[in-house]
Amino acid sequence: MLRMLGITKSYGAVRANRGIDLVVPPRTILGLLGENGSGKTTLMNVLFGLVSPDAGTIVFNDHPLAGHTPREALAAGIGMIHQHFMLVPAMTVTENVMLGWDAAGRWLRPAAVAERIRAASHTYGLDLEPDARVGALPLGGQQRVEIVKAILRGAELLILDEPTSSLSPPEVSGLLHVLRRLRDEGRSVIFISHKLGEVLDVCDEVVVLRDGAVAGRTRASDTDRAKLARMMVDRDVSAPVAREGGAAGAERLVVADLAANDATGVERLGGVSFSVRSGEVLAVAGVDGNGQAELVDVIAGLRRPTRGHVFVDGADVTGRGVTGRRQAGLAHVPADRHTTGLVADMTVTENLAFRDCDGPPFRRGPWLDFGAMRAAASERIARFAIRVGGPDVPARTLSGGNQQKLVLARELTRHPRVLVAAQPTRGLDPGATRFVIDEVLALRASGGAVLYVSTELEEALIVADRIAVMYRGRFAGVVRRDAVDITRLGLMMSGALTESPDAAALYGRKAP
Amino acid sequence: MTEFLAATVRIATPLVFTALGGILSERAGVFAVGLEGMMLAGAFAGVITAFLSGSMAAGVAASVLGGAAMAALVAVATTRFRAEQMVTGLAVNILALGLTSFLLRGLLGRGEAPTIRVSPLSPLPVPGLASVPVIGPLLFRQPVLTYLALAAAVAVFVFLMRTRSGLTLRAVGENPAAVFAGGVDPLRVRMLAVTCGGALAGVGGAVLSLQQVGTFTDAMTNGRGYLALAAIIVGRWMPFGTLLACLLFGAADALQLRVQGLRLPVSSYVIQMTPYVVSLAMLAGFGRTAQLPAAIGTAFARDRPS
Numbered sequence: 001m002l003r004m005l006g007i008t009k010s011y012g013a014v015r016a017n018r019g020i021d022l023v024v025p026p027r028t029i030l031g032l033l034g035e036n037g038s039g040k041t042t043l044m045n046v047l048f049g050l051v052s053p054d055a056g057t058i059v060f061n062d063h064p065l066a067g068h069t070p071r072e073a074l075a076a077g078i079g080m081i082h083q084h085f086m087l088v089p090a091m092t093v094t095e096n097v098m099l100g101w102d103a104a105g106r107w108l109r110p111a112a113v114a115e116r117i118r119a120a121s122h123t124y125g126l127d128l129e130p131d132a133r134v135g136a137l138p139l140g141g142q143q144r145v146e147i148v149k150a151i152l153r154g155a156e157l158l159i160l161d162e163p164t165s166s167l168s169p170p171e172v173s174g175l176l177h178v179l180r181r182l183r184d185e186g187r188s189v190i191f192i193s194h195k196l197g198e199v200l201d202v203c204d205e206v207v208v209l210r211d212g213a214v215a216g217r218t219r220a221s222d223t224d225r226a227k228l229a230r231m232m233v234d235r236d237v238s239a240p241v242a243r244e245g246g247a248a249g250a251e252r253l254v255v256a257d258l259a260a261n262d263a264t265g266v267e268r269l270g271g272v273s274f275s276v277r278s279g280e281v282l283a284v285a286g287v288d289g290n291g292q293a294e295l296v297d298v299i300a301g302l303r304r305p306t307r308g309h310v311f312v313d314g315a316d317v318t319g320r321g322v323t324g325r326r327q328a329g330l331a332h333v334p335a336d337r338h339t340t341g342l343v344a345d346m347t348v349t350e351n352l353a354f355r356d357c358d359g360p361p362f363r364r365g366p367w368l369d370f371g372a373m374r375a376a377a378s379e380r381i382a383r384f385a386i387r388v389g390g391p392d393v394p395a396r397t398l399s400g401g402n403q404q405k406l407v408l409a410r411e412l413t414r415h416p417r418v419l420v421a422a423q424p425t426r427g428l429d430p431g432a433t434r435f436v437i438d439e440v441l442a443l444r445a446s447g448g449a450v451l452y453v454s455t456e457l458e459e460a461l462i463v464a465d466r467i468a469v470m471y472r473g474r475f476a477g478v479v480r481r482d483a484v485d486i487t488r489l490g491l492m493m494s495g496a497l498t499e500s501p502d503a504a505a506l507y508g509r510k511a512p
Numbered sequence: 513m514t515e516f517l518a519a520t521v522r523i524a525t526p527l528v529f530t531a532l533g534g535i536l537s538e539r540a541g542v543f544a545v546g547l548e549g550m551m552l553a554g555a556f557a558g559v560i561t562a563f564l565s566g567s568m569a570a571g572v573a574a575s576v577l578g579g580a581a582m583a584a585l586v587a588v589a590t591t592r593f594r595a596e597q598m599v600t601g602l603a604v605n606i607l608a609l610g611l612t613s614f615l616l617r618g619l620l621g622r623g624e625a626p627t628i629r630v631s632p633l634s635p636l637p638v639p640g641l642a643s644v645p646v647i648g649p650l651l652f653r654q655p656v657l658t659y660l661a662l663a664a665a666v667a668v669f670v671f672l673m674r675t676r677s678g679l680t681l682r683a684v685g686e687n688p689a690a691v692f693a694g695g696v697d698p699l700r701v702r703m704l705a706v707t708c709g710g711a712l713a714g715v716g717g718a719v720l721s722l723q724q725v726g727t728f729t730d731a732m733t734n735g736r737g738y739l740a741l742a743a744i745i746v747g748r749w750m751p752f753g754t755l756l757a758c759l760l761f762g763a764a765d766a767l768q769l770r771v772q773g774l775r776l777p778v779s780s781y782v783i784q785m786t787p788y789v790v791s792l793a794m795l796a797g798f799g800r801t802a803q804l805p806a807a808i809g810t811a812f813a814r815d816r817p818s
Contacts, residue, residue: 050693071695086693088686090806091679098676099683100694108674 001026001188002047002157007056009042011397013389016042017053018212024157029179029189031203031220033196033232035429037387037399039212040192041083044159048080049073061156071100079155081146083162089135093117096134097149120148124178140171147178158182159190164198165427176202194232194429196225208232233431243441248465248508249278251314252449253299253330253418258308259473260294269294270473271308275507276418276449281440282508283464284453286493291473292453293335296422299451300332301325302340312418326355329417333407333424335453337400341407344396348388349377351395352410380409385435401432408439419443422453437463457489466505471495478505516766517650521658524762526551526719528661530740531747531754532668533579533712537586539672539749540705541685541698541807545601546586547713548737549608554579554714555721556612559728560619562630571630571722572657572715579714580707582608587706591699594811605737613730625730632726633657655723657715662755664712669751681705685805688812698812713737735788742791746798749805757794764790 002024009017017039024030034040045051047058049068058065060076073080087096094114098104104113114130121128126144134142143163150158160179164172179189179202193199199206200220208216208231216231253276260269269291276282284292297303299310301322309318312328320328334340342351353362353373361372377391386405388398395403404424411419421440425433440450440463454460460467461484468478469492476492478501479485491497530551534544557578562571586604589595620626636659638652672678681701683691688698720736721728739761747754764787772783 048693069695070693074695080693082693086687086690088683088690090686090803091683095679096690099679100691100696101676104676106676108676108679 001028001061003057003059004043004047005057005059007043007046007053007058009046009051009053011042011389012393014387014397015212017046017056019056020209020212020214022207022214024188024190025205026188027183027186028205029183029191029203031199031206032190032192032209033194033199033206033228034209034215035194035232035401035431037402038209038232040209041161042212043209044080044161044190044192047073048078048159074153074155077154077156078159079150079153079157080159081143081150081161081163083165085142085146087134087142087145089133091134092130093128093132093134093137093145093148094130096145097130097152101149101153103153116152117148120151124148124151124181125174126178138171140167140174143167143175144178151182155187157188157190159192161192162194162427163191164193164195172198196228196430199228200225229430232429248280249447251275251507252278252312253420253451254309254311254314255299256309256311258295258298258310259306260298260303261306262294267306268473269298269305272470272473272475273308273506274468274475274478276451277508278417278447278449279444280465280508281444281450281452281463283460283467284451284470285457285460285467285489286455286470286476288455290470292455292470293422294473295470296332296335296420296451296453299420300330300334323358326414331411331414331416331419333411333419333421335422335426337403337407342395342403345394347392348381348386348395348398348406349374349391351406352377352380355410356414376413380413383413384409401428404428404432404436408436412439412443415446416443416448418449418451420451420453423455424452425454425456425459433459457486457493466508468501469493471498474498475501475506477501480505514646514649516763516770519766519769520759520762521650521654522724522762523765524758525658525661525723526716526736527740527743527758527761528716528755529657529664529719530713530716530737531743531758532664532751533583533709533714533716534740534744535668535672535749535751535754536681536709536712537583537706538744538808539685539805540681540702541688541805541810541812542586542590542702542706543597543601543809544709544741544744545598546582546604546710546737547601547740548733548735549601549605550579550582550710550713551717551720551737551740552605552608552612552731552733553582553717555717555732556616556728557714558718559628559630559721559726560616562722563628568630568633568722572718575714575718575722576711577714579717580711583707583710583713584703586710587703590706590811591702594813597809609731612728616728616730628727630722630726633723657719657723660715661719664715665751665755672751682805685807688807688810692812702812713740716740739787739791742795746791746794748798748803760794761787761791 004022007017007020020043032040046053049070049072052067063076094110094117097117098108098113117128117130126148128144128148134145163175182189191203203220206218206220207214210232256273257271258269259271262268286292298305309316312330315328317325317328338344356362357368362369374391381388381391384405387402395406424436440452444450452463465481466478469476469489477499488497530547534547537544554575558571558575561574562568582604586600589600590597617623617625633655635653636656641652642648672682680691680696684698684701691698717733720732743754743757743761746757768783768786772780
């Protein structure tokens with residue numbers, strides 16, 4: 001159905017695609033695997049005509065595609081569902097479907113289109129209300145709008161770029177079900193992901209990219225997670241993590257009865273107390289939106305608490321600003337690296353220097369020492385293996401995983417006493433995830449205290465000495481690593497179980 | 513009372529055209545700060561052409577071209593060259609001010625401001641309806657451009673809300689990347705929208721110069737372009753809401769004119785301020801909850817790695 005041969009594309013010094021061949025047979029779900037920055041998204045943008053390749057040929061259904069626009073790709077029967085949805089949030093489902101669709105006619109007939117949406121929604125089990133405003137739909141719903149758009153436009157090949165990274169588990173299984181139905185109807189699907197389980201579950205064939213080239217291709221039935229992981233990163237990331245040192249020491253971060261409201265005045269954090277000790281990781285698990293963001297913001301100094309106190313190494317920092325907290329030894333990895341973590345249009349050097357440019361070595365008298373900044377940046381790029389064209393390119397040009405490494409490099413090289421990390425592995429591939437976990441554990445081993453917020457329970461279990469589960473702004477329970485019971489944690493996350501934790505669990509002391 | 517309402521309609525008419533043009537531009541994601549300049553260019557081109565050719569129709573056509581030409585500058589600068597929209601709009605306003613004054617003297621006055629007179633467009637009564645008391649003279653005994661203003665509001669509404677091109681235009685103002693992924697070039701849409709918007713603003717200028725005054729004086733638009741901009745916000749970027757807002761501003765101005773006639777012990781300058789105070793107050797009230805088109809003010813560029 002699709003043959004892409006010798007696709008090559010460079011962005012400045014970064015060679016995103018180096019002669020990639022990709023063949024998709026009809027009636028096939030093909031998994032496209034690779035780390036962040038391995039060239040998957042670029043390859044698909046080339047196929048869809050969003051980016052023009054430097055070299056290579058594309059043949060789709062016996063028709064060559066060259067120098068084509070997205071419109072020509074769509075007309076040929078290629079539908080793309082981007083990682084960031086191409087929808088207009090202020091408009092309804094029907095309006096979004098009609099947008100740019102020639103068959104919708106010159107004059108709008110919303111009722112007729114709504115009827116077709118209902119029909120397709122019924123056939124594929126998409127559960128879409130045509131008159132709903134897209135901005136009000138959950139992410140899974142918005143994704144189904146993209147799917148219905150592609151189906152109604154007659155797409156024979158659907159490209160899904162990391163479609164499951166922001167979906168809840170039931171939404172994921174619903175999506176995989178839809179994909180199988182599409183294949184059984186005679187369409188093909190390119191499924192881009194770095195979640196190996198899902199790829200093995202739904203795909204017929206798998207192609208693995210590494211550093212912009214094909215690292216391997218195989219039938220899904222002939223492989224397993226370990227083999228795929230090795231193809232992706234060329235090193236073993238499934239080896240057990242090393243948990244060295246970490247005899248819990250003195251209390252470094254103490255939080256007492258902390259509460260906070262959101263912008264509309266609704267209480268989102270309802271009074272939590274705990275402490276994290278030197279050489280210890282406290283993971284905060286729970287479904288997203290249960291007050292984790294508020295907890296992190298208040299500790300980091302980005303949001304005022306309505307009551308309660310935050311102590312770092314015994315000093316009350318509640319009244320201090322971000323700078324004051326930083327000087328007390330607090331580092332913060334924000335959940336949103338695009339808006340809070342980085343300034344996307346500033347260079348890698350500037351982003352790395354940013355929170356430390358008020359003192360030596362980056363300040364010389366009243367001036368910034370750009371030489372020192374660039375030297376430090378180069379050193380950190382090497383140490384954290386950040387894949388980047390150089391220290392002077394904008395942070396925007398980095399892939400998600402490398403942007404996150406940038407944030408970590410900045411926060412960790414300061415040797416913080418307390419690290420607050422909010423979902424530091426969100427959207428990252430297994431290799432980058434492993435890197436983040438290893439760095440966090442290294443900080444723990446050297447005596448740091450880490451508060452690690454994650455929505456992935458599996459990950460929380462790997463890093464944590466103690467796990468707290470948040471539900472509706474409170475701790476539904478805190479469990480020590482050696483007493484973990486997955487079922488109990490699951491019940492806590494869903495709000496079905498609330499335990500009042502004892503002092504040992506809350507503050508890390510040994511039970512008497 | 514009838515006289516007051518008639519003044520309201522008269523003052524609102526140029527605002528309506530200009531604001532409708534601004535809606536097209538802003539809905540496509542380009543701030544319509546340049547309305548004042550487009551309006552002024554339209555007023556100038558209209559009256560000069562009508563004066564030289566003796567044809568009012570040619571005058572109106574020239575005002576369309578004059579406004580569109582100014583808008584084309586904004587369109588190209590903000591899309592192809594990704595210029596800052598506010599600054600570009602202000603630059604066009606200043607350019608139009610200087611250019612019209614210069615051309616007026618250079619083309620016709622040999623260095624001095626010439627006297628140009630055309631007889632303003634006369635009322636065109638609708639047979640039968642024009643003799644109905646109160647609403648007759650108000651709605652059916654008006655010059656041709658006033659009728660056209662109403663028609664334009666309906667046309668812009670139908671285009672924006674009932675055609676696929678209108679849907680695409682609105683989507684460009686909300687999320688140009690989505691439109692691009694759908695196979696339409698958002699920059700082309702913006703250029704067309706801004707240029708057509710300028711054409712409408714040009715007619716707004718013609719209402720002043722051809723229908724109401726019959727001549728051109730320097731800076732004769734006198735801030736009406738900015739008032740139209742305020743009307744768009746109060747009218748929530750919807751044609752009929754904006755029409756209503758223009759009428760409200762017109763009423764405030766008409767009231768101001770009457771109050772001046774009352775010889776109150778207040779400076780006439782203070783009274784002349786009222787329409788602008790009213791628009792400020794309304795902006796403070798309505799503008800707070802207004803939802804700007806999400807992508808307004810942002811440049812769109814393809815071929816960027818994400």
